[in-house]
Every structure is written in C-alpha cells, then in structure tokens.
Amino acid sequence: MKAQPFSISEEAEISIITVGPGKNLYDKFGHCAFRVRDPQNQLDWAYNYGTYDFNTPNFYTKFAQGKLLYQLTVAYFDSFLETYQEENRWVKAQVLNLTYSEKNALFHYLQNNAKPEHRDYKYDFFFDNCATKIRDVLVAVLGKELQYNDSFVKEAFTFRQLIQKNVRPNTWGSLGMDVATGAVIDKKATAWDYQFLPQYVYEAAAVATINRQGMEEPLVKTPQSLFENKPEKQASHFIESPLFIFGILGFLLVFCTYKEARKNIRYRFLDGFIFFVTGLIGVFLLLLWFATDHSTTVMNYNVLWAFPISLLLAYWVSKKRPPKWMRRYLVLLVLMLLLIGLHSITGVQTFAIGLTPLFIALGIRYLYVLGFLKRQSSLLPAEENNGA
Numbered sequence: 412m413k414a415q416p417f418s419i420s421e422e423a424e425i426s427i428i429t430v431g432p433g434k435n436l437y438d439k440f441g442h443c444a445f446r447v448r449d450p451q452n453q454l455d456w457a458y459n460y461g462t463y464d465f466n467t468p469n470f471y472t473k474f475a476q477g478k479l480l481y482q483l484t485v486a487y488f489d490s491f492l493e494t495y496q497e498e499n500r501w502v503k504a505q506v507l508n509l510t511y512s513e514k515n516a517l518f519h520y521l522q523n524n525a526k527p528e529h530r531d532y533k534y535d536f537f538f539d540n541c542a543t544k545i546r547d548v549l550v551a552v553l554g555k556e557l558q559y560n561d562s563f564v565k566e567a568f569t570f571r572q573l574i575q576k577n578v579r580p581n582t583w584g585s586l587g588m589d590v591a592t593g594a595v596i597d598k599k600a601t602a603w604d605y606q607f608l609p610q611y612v613y614e615a616a617a618v619a620t621i622n623r624q625g626m627e628e629p630l631v632k633t634p635q636s637l638f639e640n641k642p643e644k645q646a647s648h649f650i651e652s653p654l655f656i657f658g659i660l661g662f663l664l665v666f667c668t669y670k671e672a673r674k675n676i677r678y679r680f681l682d683g684f685i686f687f688v689t690g691l692i693g694v695f696l697l698l699l700w701f702a703t704d705h706s707t708t709v710m711n712y713n714v715l716w717a718f719p720i721s722l723l724l725a726y727w728v729s730k731k732r733p734p735k736w737m738r739r740y741l742v743l744l745v746l747m748l749l750l751i752g753l754h755s756i757t758g759v760q761t762f763a764i765g766l767t768p769l770f771i772a773l774g775i776r777y778l779y780v781l782g783f784l785k786r787q788s789s790l791l792p793a794e795e796n797n798g799a
Contacts, residue, residue: 423449429613431501436584439577441609443542457491458521461541477704481534501640508632517552542609556622561602563614570596586653589763593711653765661768683729690722712760715747741781748774
C-alpha cells in the first residue's frame with residue numbers, strides 16, 4: 412500500500428521570502444525563497460532554489476559554459492535567516508493567502524521538487540533563477556486562478572537597465588557585465604520579465620490576486636519585515652573607476668600618437684600590443700557567444716572594438732613594413748568603432764561608459780597608423796610598393 416505524503420496542519424503558513432542585495436557582485440540582485448512554517452508540527456523550513464554543489468565534476472568549466480545545474484535545497488529557516496543577518500541584508504516575508512488545500516498542494520510540490528531526482532535545474536540568469544522559480548511554482552500549483560498584473564511596473568526598462576539599477580555605475584562590476592553581455596538584453600522587459608529580480612517578485616506578489624469563485628482575493632495576506640539592515644556607506648573612489656583608468660590609458664595612447672606624429676614615426680610594437688590585447692578579448696567574447704549556453708552573451712557588439720581577427724594580425728601590424736592589405740583592415744577597424752556610436756544612439760546595444768575614452772583613443776590611433784602606412788607606401792619604390 413502506497414504511503415500517504417505528510418501534510419501540514421491548518422495553522423501552517425507559507426511565505427515568499429525576499430532578501431536584499433549584498434556587498435558582492437554575485438549577490439547584488441538579492442535573493443528569494445519559500446518559507447513553510449507549521450508550529451503544530453514543529454516545522455520551519457526554507458526552500459531555496461539558489462544553491463549549487465561545489466563538488467560537481469568540472470565545476471568551473473560548467474559554470475563558465477553556462478551548463479552548471481542549480482538545485483532546490485531545504486534548510487532550517489533560522490539558519491537561513493541568520494546567514495543574511497550576518498551579511499547585513501534586509502529580509503522580508505509575504506505570508507500567502509492560501510486555503511488549507513492550496514497550502515498542502517504547494518507544500519507537496521516543494522517536497523517533491525526537493526527530491527534528489529527532481530531538485531536540479533539548468534539556471535538562466537533572466538528566465539530560470541531563484542526569483543522566477545517563486546512565481547513559476549505558484550503558477551504551477553495555483554494555475555490560472557492566480558493572476559499577475561502589470562501595475563507594479565512604473566517605468567519601462569530594458570533588461571540591461573534593470574541589471575544596472577542594482578549595480579553602482581562606473582564600477583568594474585558594471586563594466587564587466589556590460590562587456591560580457593550582448594544586445595539581447597537591450598530590449599524592453601515585460602512586467603513578467605521583471606521578476607527575474609527578487610525585488611520585483613516581491614512587488615508583483617503584492618498586487619497579484621487569486622480568483623476564488625468569481626471573487627478576487629489578494630495573493631499576499633500579510634507582509635512582514637524579518638530583519639532590517641543597518642545602512643552602510645559605500646566607499647566610492649573615482650580614481651579607481653573604469654572611466655578614470657581608461658581615461659588615463661586613452662590619454663597616454665593619444666599623447667604617444669601625438670609624439671609619433673611630430674617625429675613622423677610609428678611605435679609598431681605598440682600597435683602589435685593593441686591588436687593582441689583587443690583580439691584576445693574578442694576571442695573571449697566570441698567564446699561566450701558561441702561556445703556557452705549563456706542566453707545573455709549572444710549578439711555582443713563589443714566585438715566591434717575587440718575584434719578577434721586582430722589577434723591573428725598582431726604580428727603583421729608590428730612589422731616595420733606591414734602588408735598593403737593592413738590599410739584596408741585599419742579602415743575596417745575605424746568603421747566598426749563608428750558602428751559602436753551608431754548602435755549606442757539607436758539603442759541596439761548599450762556600451763560601458765568607462766570604455767568611451769578607449770574607443771576615442773583607438774579611433775585616433777587607427778587613423779594615424781592608416782595615414783602613416785599610406786605615406787610610407789608612397790615613398791617606396793614602385794616595384795616594392797606593388798609587391799607589398
């Protein structure tokens with residue numbers, strides 16, 4: 412005879428738990444979980460969809476490729492809460508307005524989902540994470556009776572703008588995300604899409620309703636504050652920011668180019684270094700685009716300035732007399748830098764503001780080298796010029 416699944420009591424409560432942002436880049440976006448509290452059965456558990464196993468074979472390779480499986484884990488709620496208290500991150504609860512049968516249906520769903528054979532899932536930053544799981548589980552259990560509406564969205568943002576709202580501008584974390592992610596995240600997000608962020612799971616649940624026999628009732632019965640964080644000042648030093656650092660590098664590159672122009676010379680190994688570094692970055696972006704399962708790294712037009720082919724041509728541009736076709740390649744590089752400006756203006760993709768001085772400096776450099784090679788070519792004997 413098949414054993415009946417354990418059921419919670421009528422006085423049990425199930426809540427959505429929302430955790431505020433942390434200090435590190437990976438927890439800047441907050442966190443979500445379910446809480447099942449049943450005093451009669453001495454049960455108080457947190458169901459957490461945001462965990463993964465460090466002992467997974469080839470952990471770092473799978474993480475880089477976007478193939479790492481996340482999982483649902485169950486822990487004592489006191490331990491769960493204590494973790495975020497120690498990190499000084501606010502914790503809020505929304506007790507759900509569920510009938511006894513709905514509570515048990517949700518509880519049994521979570522219990523079944525937590526089994527070893529069911530707990531793993533393929534994580535996606537936008538469409539399948541610890542936050543979207545909260546909404547998706549509620550939809551799976553409550554069905555079409557659960558109604559979400561768009562009233563919590565006050566202004567339309569793109570996915571990238573939603574991300575950057577959680578990260579301080581002109582920081583290395585912000586720049587890294589802007590460089591690694593593609594144009595796919597520059598489209599407007601719907602109210603449904605907003606819920607990849609825990610804060611919007613909280614706001615969406617606050618206005619959601621359940622249809623019971625033609626009557627709409629709020630999904631959330633009682634909002635609670637479980638822990639208030641203490642405000643902390645975040646140190647911000649402009650001289651450590653990407654805009655300042657790349658501003659200095661851009662200035663040095665332009666100044667170096669100016670000195671060369673005064674002497675009518677070219678530091679060819681500098682050009683080889685520029686080609687090598689930008690090309691290497693481009694290869695990395697190309698791998699993120701085509702060799703991983705990350706949905707956010709495709710259609711990345713940062714390859715317009717970090718062009719992978721430059722890596723292969725670093726040797727040729729550092730030669731004293733590069734081949735004639737190098738001039739056409741430099742024209743291509745300048746045109747691609749102009750495309751960055753066009754893409755920014757038209758909203759195709761937003762590029763990191765900290766890289767702006769670098770884009771300008773690269774454009775000036777490529778134009779100078781192009782002009783230098785043309786002058787150099789005009790001074791060569793006709794037969795040598797034709798054979799270049």
